Amino acid sequence: MAEGNYTTPTELILLGIADIPEVKGVLVLFLFLTMYLIRVIGNVGLITLIKIDPQLHTPMYIFLSHLAFLDFSYSSAITPKTQVNLLTENKSISLTGCAAQMYSFIAFGTTECFPLAVMAYDRYVAICNPLHYTVIMSHRLRLQLLIGSSICGFVISMIHTSCAFRLTFCHSNVIHHFFCDVIPLLNISCTDTKVNEIILLAFCIFNGVLIILEICISYIYIISTILQIRSSGGRHKAFSTCTSHLIVAVMFFGTAIFMYMRPSSDSSPDKDRVVSVFYTVVNPMLNPLIYSLRNKEVKDALKRMLKQKNGFSMQKGAKVIKTTA
Structure with a gap:
């Protein structure tokens, strides 16, 4: 087709997830809202706890607070619009709004890959080279890793978003998804998407395969070192971290x-939407719960904070009674 025969829509329609026959709109709205509140409370609470407790001011928990911020950010990039679409009949989104949503989601989501790799390396250094831990994981290195991961994530997102919105959408303006993502946009494009698919595959290999390989190698060394620990208590403590x-x-x-x-032959819009719910909604909700319930230091910090709060409340109440008397 000639370029002049293409008609680019001024807005797109997010089909959402409530149109799947097995899913009821009201139920989805309630679940999404509940899980979003849990995500906000869990991730913001974890960040606050790490910030106010001096005993958690270590590299591991600094990276963890950064991870909690990314969980909150990339899920929040799509949740408000999803909630609005569930409440109203108008499910349209402008091209600019779609681009902004995609950029934010990919930027924060891609950035999260790097702290996960850094945290594996941090555990490797702490368990395999404990005497050199403070020297290796210096404040300067932590800052460089956090800034570098953010730059990589936002640059990768810019590449994906700019390439996606250089396409022409003429087959349909209906996105069979509940947010603007790369694959659903490629599916409604009538121009050649081979370049986009190559870029997507390249970054998936970089962000996925290489980072997973780094995490696996780190844990091979970690497990090998832990198994050499003679005391069962020491092994349990090392594994728990x-x-x-x-x-x-x-x-x-x-x-x-x-x-x-x-x-792509194994892909379907309904399956993609269900899978997307897990990594955009469920995972960010579970992450702070996993770190809180399975981490003794986080649980101890939470207990200390609650004790301090109760002590402050009792002290304040005693002052009020004394003043009244």
């Missing part, structure tokens, strides 16, 4: 790989 991170990494990369790296 790693299992939470490993569970979160498996959940994040497992769902992302299933979504972006499986064969």
Whole structure:
């Protein structure tokens, strides 16, 4: 077709998830809202706890607070619009709004890959080279890793978004998804998407395969070192500091790989939307719970904070009674 025969729509329609026959709109709205509130409370609470407790001012928990911020940010990039679409009949989104949503989601979501890799390296240094831990994981290195991961994530997002919105959408303006993502946009394009698919595959290999390989190598050394610890208590403590991170990494990369790296012949809009719910809604909600419930230091910090709060309330109440008397 000639370029002049294309008609680019001024807005797109997000089909959402409530149109799947097995899913009821009211139920989805309630679940999405409930899970969003849990995400906000969990991630913001974890960030606050790490910020106010001096005993958690270590590299591991600094990276964890950054991870909680990214969980909150990339899920919040799509949740408000999803909630509005569930409440109203108008499910349209402007091209600018779609581009902004895609950029924010990919930027924060891609950036999250790097802290997960950094946290694996942090555990490797802490367990395999404990005497050199403070020297290796210096404040300067932590800052460089956090800034570098953010730059990589936002640059990769810019490449994906700019390439996606250089396409022409003429087959349909209906996106069979509940937010603007790369694959659903490629599906409604009538121009050649080979370049976009190559870029997507390249970054999936970089963000997925290489980072997963780094995490696996780190944990091979970690497990090998832990098994050499003679006391069962020491082994249990070492394992407990790693299992939470490993569970979160498996959940994040497992769902992302299933979504972006499986064969196109095995892809379907309904399946893509269900899988997307896990890595955009469920995972960010579970991550702070996993780190809180499976981490003794986080639980101890929470207990200290509650004790201080109760002590402050009792002290304040005693002052009020004394003043009244």
